Amino acid sequence: MLSDVQKSIVMYVFTQPEGHLIGNHTYSHIQLTKTNRERFREELIRTNEILKEITGEEVQYVRPPYGSWDKAFEKELNMFPVLWNVDTLDT
Numbered sequence: 001m002l003s004d005v006q007k008s009i010v011m012y013v014f015t016q017p018e019g020h021l022i023g024n025h026t027y028s029h030i031q032l033t034k035t036n037r038e039r040f041r042e043e044l045i046r047t048n049e050i051l052k053e054i055t056g057e058e059v060q061y062v063r064p065p066y067g068s069w070d071k072a073f074e075k076e077l078n079m080f081p082v083l084w085n086v087d088t089l090d091t
């Protein structure tokens with residue numbers, strides 16, 4: 001679980017003007033194309049639950065690690081990818 005410091009960082013970001021763009025980046029930063037689809041889905045859900053617990057709101061955005069995304073998740077989970085610049089180096 002998150003520490004109080006981590007929770008306060010989430011709340012800080014969430015209350016900024018662009019806070020609604022808070023995005024799920026998976027729990028353990030897994031790459032969809034290199035993992036089991038079910039596991040990736042579970043990570044999205046788990047991370048959403050944590051973020052919802054802190055902010056009280058449903059998370060609708062996901063920033064898929066390495067930009068790997070499966071469009072079927074958009075219908076399944078009602079989540080939409082926010083893809084940054086393709087050249088961004090993900091870590």
Ligand SMILES: [Zn+2]
Nearest residue numbers: 065066090091
């Ligand atoms: Zn990343």
